[in-house]
Amino acid sequence: MAKVLGLETFQGDIYSYKRDGNEYFHKSYQYAKSSYRDIKDMNPKFVLYPKTKDGNEDDFDDIYLALKYAQKYNLKIAIRTGGHQYSGASSTDRNNLQLDLSNTYRKFEWIDKDKTKLEVGISYSLKEFVDKLTAEGRFLPSGQCEYVGLGGHIQTGGYGQLARGFGDELFRAVIGGSPGNFGVITHVRLTVLKDSDYPKSYGLFAICAYDPNILKELLDIMLETETVNVDNFDYCITFSSDSGSDQGLDHGEDDDPSYDETYNREAYTRSDSKDRIIWPDMILIHAYQYKGYDEATSPIRKIRDIINKVNEEKRKIILDNYFNVSLLVEYWIILIRREFQLQYIKRGYVSDWKPKKLKDANWSDWIVKRINIAICKKLKVSAQFKYFGGENSEFYKKGLENKDKASLSWRDMNFGVSFDTFFEKDLLHLASEWQRENDKCISVNNPTFCDKDMRLLWASYDLNLDYFHDRYYDTEKKYTDLCYLREKYDPKKIFIPNDFCVGVKNEVSEKELKDKLAENSDKFDDLLKDGSFTPIWKRFERK
Template sequence: MAKFPGLETFQGDIYSYKLDGNEYLHKSYQYAKSSYRDITDMNPKFVLYPKTKDGNEDDFDDIYKALEYAQKYNLKIAIRTGGHQYSGASSTDRKNLQLDLSNTYKKFEWIDIDKTKLEVGISYSLKEFVDKLTAEGRFLPSGQCEYVGLGGHVQTGGYGQLARGFGLLTDYVDEIRIISYDTTEQTYTSKWIKKGDELFRAVIGGSPGNFGVITHVRLTVLKDSDYSESYGLFAICAYDPNLLKEFLDIMLETETVNVDDFDYCITFSSDSGSDQGLDHGEEDDPSYDETYNREGYFRSDGKLIWPDMIIIHAYQYKGYNEATSPIKKIRDIIEKVKPAKRKIIIDIDKHYNVSLLVENWITLIRREFQLQYIKRGYVSDWEPKKLKDTNWSDWIVKRINLAICNKLKVSAQFKYFGGENSEFYKKGLENKDSLSWRDMNFGVSFDTFFEKDLLHLASEWQRENDKCISVTNPTFCDKDMRLLWASYDLNLDYFHDCYYDTEKKYADLCYLREKYDPKKIFIPNKFCVGVKNEVPEKVLKDILDKNSDKFDDLLKDVGCTPIWKRFERRNK
C-alpha cells in the first residue's frame, strides 16, 4: 500500500481516492451514500485506519499523525466508527480526511469487582457491545441497529427501546477519553473528561465528532439481578390497518402511559419483495446500494424475506401485574389475530432478563432495503390525549396504506418516551449534556425506500408527512423538533433551532467548538456546530469583479446583445 508525504510513519492502512479503485469504494462506504450522493460528496481524499502498537490502546501516535497532517495541509477530519449516520455526516469530501476507528479501540475492562463500572473502547458495533454485556448478565439502554458504532452512538444519545424505563445510553457515561485541543498546552492531547465538565457536556449531544477524537468511555452498567420481575413481549403480526390502529391507540391510553416502568415500541416494515437478498439490479444502477449487492447483503442467511408486518416490543421491569399490565392488553389484541398471521418470540408467560430483552431488540440486518431512501424523524411534546383529539393513529394508518399502494417501501417506528416520571425525562433534568427535547413524549421515524422511477412519489409522500408538524393545522406537534441521530439534512446552522431547544445552548456550543477546535479541523461538513452560512468575502469579491467587467464590456458593445436592448425597443 502506497505511503504519502507527511504520512510515511502512519502505522495503519491508508486508502486513496486516486489509487485504490474498488477497494477505496468499499472503505469509503457510508449507509447514506447511495441516497445522498447528489447532496454531499462522501468520497474523502484518504480513508485512514489508525493502528496501535502491539494492541496498546494508550498508543495514539496514528491519531496525532493524522491531526498533524490535517493541520499542515489545512484539511478537515471526519470521524467514523460505524458509518451508519443517516445523512452521511460521518463522512466528508475529496478535500478532506476520513478517520475510521471501527477496529482501533476494542478494550473491554471491568473497573470494579461487582462489574458495574466498565471501561470500553468506542470501536465496538452495537451488537458486539450488547453481546458482551449480556454474557455477564449486564445491560444498558441502547439503540437497535446492529452495525451502529459505539462512538457515534454515545455522542448522539443512544436512543432505544428502554428509554422510558432507564433513559438513554449516554445517561450512563461517567467519563470520556478524548484527543482534543488543550488550551493551556496549545496542542492536541489525550485526556479523560468527567460528567459535569464543559467539554463532556459539549461532546454528548453537542455535535458528533466536532470537538475531538473520542477513544474510550467509562460507564455505569446495570445488572439483570436487580430486575428479577422483568417481563417482555416481542411479537410479529402480518400487517392489517385495523390492527396497527389498535396498537397505536394503546400507546395513547392514559392508564398505559402512566405506568412508569413500561416501554412500548411499534414498528412497521413493508414487504421485502420475493427477490430480496438475490442479485437485484446492476451495480451501476443508482437505485441500489452497490456495496451490499456486490458483497452479499445478508451474511449467511441466504434469501431473507418478510411480508408487510407489524413488530411489537413491550417491556415492564419491576411492577408487572397481569390484571393491570399494558402488556397484557397488547397480548390480548395479538391473540385475536389468527395463529397463521402472528409469531410470538418473547412472551409474558415468564420472567425474562432485561439483557435478553435488549439483545432481542437488536435488528441483525444492516439496512432494511437495498434502495435509496428518504428519511424523516419527528418528535412531539404533546400529551396522549391531544394526539387522540387529532386522530393521529388514523392519520398514520392512512399514510402507510398509501405508501403500500404506491409501491413504496417503508420502515417506520412509533415510541412513547415521556411522562414526568419517565427516566428519559428525569435523567434529562440533570443537565449534564447537550441533548435536547428531553420533555418530548412521542417519537416517530418514517423512512421510505424506493425504486429510482418512484423518486417523485417518495418525495411527495414524505412532504405530506411533514405536514404533521405545523403551526396551523398539526396532527403530531406544532413545532419542529429533531434528533441528531435521525437528521435528514446537512445544514445544522440553518436548522439549529430544530436540533437545540434553546438559542443559548447553541451559542454556548459554538463558543466551545472554537475553544476546543481553534484550528477548525473537526468541521468536515455542514452538519457541525459552529459552521456558519456566511458569505466568503474573497469569493464574493471575485464574482462581483467579474460581473462588473462583464457590465463594462457590454456597455462598450462587444458583439453581444445586452438585455437592455429589449427594454430600449419598447420605448421607441
Template sequence: MATIAGVAGQQFLPTTVGYNLEQYQYATSTHEDDHDMKPGLIVHPRDKDDIKKVIAFAKANKKAIAIRTGGHQYSGSSSTGSDNIQLDVSKTFRSADDLVYIEKINIVRASVSHSLGEFNAFLGTKHVFVPHGQCTHVHLGGHVQTGGYGQLGRSFGLLGDHVRSLEIIDHDGQEKEITRKSDPDLFFAWLGGSPGNLGVLTHFSLEVHRDADHQGALGLRAVHLYDKEKLRKLLGHLAAMSDDENFPRNYDLCISVLSAEFDVLGLLGGLDAKMREEHPEIFGTDGNPVWPRMIVVYAQWGPFGPDDKPNMQFFEQLRTGHWFQSEVEKKPMSELTAGWIFRNTREFDLPYVKRTYLTKSKTLVKDGWVDWVVGRMDEIVAPSTNGQWLSAQLQCYGGKNSMFTRNASNGTSYSWRDSTMCMTIDNFHEPEKKAEAEAWAATNDREGLGAKGIFSKQDRRVLWGSYGSFDLDSVWDTYYEDRPKYERLMQARKYADPDGIFTPNTFCVKRAAHGPSKIRDFLFGRGG
C-alpha cells in the same frame, strides 16, 4: 492529496484499488448525487499515534477530518468531500482492553469501534445492561454522542445518560479525559452536540445496571401480519399510553411497521443490493434476510423494587391475534435487551426519504393522530405500492415518571426532553420513484407538523435521524430547544476546534464567531 507519511494503518486515495468500497456507507445510495461523500483520503488508523499524525497533517495542510465509526449516519455526515480526510476508526480499538467491565465500580469501558450488537452481547455475558438503540451494525461512537435512543428510554433513559467519562484526542493531538466535573461545557457539548466535530472520541465509560437489581423483568416481542385495523388498535394503545402523564415508569412500548421484503426475482438491484451480495464484509451480515408485511410490538416491564407488580393486561392487549413469538417472557434484563435488536444491516437495500419527528403532545387520541398515521402508512405499505417500501417505528418516551424526561438536567445537551413520543416514518424507494417518495413525506410534514399539526405543533428532530437541510446552523432550532443552548454549544466548538479541523461539512454546530461569521471555509479549502 497525498497519503500521510508515518501512518501505519491503511490509506486510500480515490485512485487506490478498493477506494470505492471504502467510501461506501449507509447513506451512499441516497445522497451521493446531492451530498459530497467522496473524501480526498480515507485513513484506517492502527492506533492513537496514527490518529495524532492525521490530525497534525490536517492542521498543517488546512484539511478537515470527518470521523466515521460505523457509517450508519442517515445524512452521510460521517463522510466529506475531495478536499478533506475521512478518519475511519471502525476497526482501530478492538483489543480485549477496549471493552471491559469493572465490576467493583459497576462501570463498562468501551471503545467507539464496537458495533451495538457486539456491545450488547458483551454486556449479556456480564449480566448487566444499559438502554440503547436497535440497529445491530451501528457503532458506539456516533450512537452514544447522539443519545442512543432505544427500547428502554422511558424506564432507564438514553445510552448517553449513562456516560461518566469520555476519552478523546483533541485538535492539538493531546489525549484527554472529559467528565462532567472536570469540564462541564465539553461534556455537555460532546453528549448531544455535533457528533465528530469536537475531536476524536476513542473510548468512554458508562455506569451500567445489574440484572440482579431488577429480577422478575418481563418482555414481549409479538409479530403481527400487517392488517390496517390491527395496526389501528395497536397504535391506539400506544397513543393512550403516550397521552397518560402518570403512566408508570416501569413500562416501555415500541411498535414497528415494515413493508414486505420478498425480492424473489431480484428486481430491486442497485448499489446496496450489490454490496450485500458481493461485499458482505463491508455491507454487514443480515440476521433476518426476508420478512412479510408486518407489525412488530416490543414491550417490556422492569421492577424497581420488591413491591412492584406488572399489569399483565398491558401485555395481553398487545399480543392478541399475533403471528409468532408472542409469549410474555420472564428473563434477565440483559437477555431482554438482546431481543430488541434489529438484526438486519439496513431496513431495505434502497435509497430512502427519511423522517424522524418528536412531539410533546398529550392529546394524540383526541386529535385523531391514530387514524391519520395509519392512513399515511397504509398508503405505501400495501403490496400495490409500486416501488415504495415503509419502515416506521413509533415509541413512547414521556410522562412525569419517564427517565428520558427526568434526565433533562444531567449535564448532557440531548434535546426535547419533554417529548412524549418519537415517530420514525421512512420511505425506501426505487430510484425512479424518488419524486413520489418525497411528495409522500412532504404531505406528512404539512399535515403532521405546525400550528395545526396532527402529531406535533413544532418541528422537533434528533441528530441521529437527520433529514432535510444538512446545514445545521440554518435549522438549529429543529434540533435544539433554544438559542442559549445552541450558543453554549457554539462556544464549546470554538474552544474544542479553533482551527476548523473537525468541520468537514455543514452538518455541525457552528463555531462561535472570532472574525468572519462562516461555518465552513474548510469546505472550500480556504482555511479557517
C-alpha cells in the same frame, strides 16, 4: 499500497479517491451514500485506517500524524466507526479526510470488582458491545441497528427501547450535543446496570402480519397508558413493508442509482448466515416492564390480547415472560444491515402532546392511512412509533436532574415517530410526495402530531445544522454554548468536515466575498476578450 507524501510513517492503510478505484469505493461507503450521492459529496480525498503498534491501544501515533497532516494542509477530518449517520454527517468530501476507527480500539476492561464500571474502545459495533455486556449480566439503554459503531452512538445519539424506563444521562458537548466531533475519542468509561437489580423484568416481543385495524389498536394502547400505573414501562411499535422476493439478489447494473451499492456486491444478511431473509408486511411489537409487573393492570396484557386476534399462522410471539433486561436489550437489536437495498428519504418527529390531544386529532387513524397509501404506491416503508411518556418517564426526570449539564433537547417529549421510505428510482416523485404529506403532521395549522417542529440528531434528514438548529435544540443558549465550546476546543475547525455540525456558520467574510466577486469579474473580462460573447447591456441599446 503506495505511501502518501506527508503520511509516509502512517502505520495503517490509506485509500485514495484518485488512486484506488473499486477498493476505495468500498472503503468510502456510508449508509447514506446511495441516497445523497446526487446532492452531497461523500468521497473523501483519503480514507485512513489508523493502526496501533503491537495492539497497544495507548499508541496514538497514527491519529497524531493524521491531525498534523490535516492541520498542515488545511484539511477537515470526518470520523467514522460505523458510518450509519442517516444524512451522511460521518463522511466528508474529496477535499478532506475520513478517519475510520471501525477496528482500531477494541479494549474491553472492567475497572471495578463489581463489574459496573467499564473502559471500552469505541470500535465495537453495537451488537458486539451488547453481546459482551449480556454475557456478564449487564446492560445499558442502547439503539437498535446492529452495525452502528459505538463511537458514533455514544456521541451523537440514537435512542432505545429502554429510554422511558431508564432514561439517558447525556452531558454537554461531546455526548448528545454535537454531530461530528470536537476531537478524536478512542475509549470511554461507562457505568453499566445489572440484571440482578431487576429480578422481575417482563418482556413481550412479537411479530405479526400487517393488519390496519391491529396497528390502530396497538397505537391506541400508547394513548391510554397515562390512565394506568405504568412506571418502568417501555413500548415501541415498528411497521415494515414486505421485503419482496429479491432481497439479497443483484438488482442490476452497478450504476443503477436506485439501489444501495454495497449490498449489490455482498450478502444482504449477516455474514454468519447464508439464508436470505424475507418478511411480509409486518408489525413488530416491543413491550417491556422492569419492576412491578402485574398481569391484571399492565398494558402488556392488552397488547397481547390484540396480537392474539391475528391468525396464529401469521403471528409469532417470541418473548412473553420474565426475562433479564440484558436479554430484552439484545432482542431490541435488529439483525439485518439495512431494511431495503434501495435509496431512502428519512423523517423523524417527536411530540410533547398529551395522549388525549393525539386522540382528538385522530392520530392513530392518520398513521394507518399513511401506511396504507405507501403500500399501494409500492413504496417500501420502515416506520417506528415510540412511547417516551413525558413527565412520568426517566427520560424526562433525568433531563431535569441534569438540565445544566445535558445537551439533548426535547426531554418533555411524549411520543416519537420515524418514517423511512425506500423506493425504486422511478418512484422518487411518489416517495417525495408521501414524505411531504407526512410533514404536515407537524404544523401550526391543523396538526396531527404536534404544533412545533422538534427533531432528534440521530434521525436527522437535513444537510445543514445551522439553518435548522432551532429544530434540534430547545433553547438558543444551548446551541450557542455548544458553538462556544467548538470555538474553544477546535479553533481551526478541523472537525467540521460538513455542514451538519455544531459550529458551522452560514455567512461569508468580507474578504471571501471580495475575492469571489473579483474572480467572477475576471472570468467575465476573459469571455469579452474572446470576442464570441456579447454583454447583456448591448441588448438594451436602441438606435
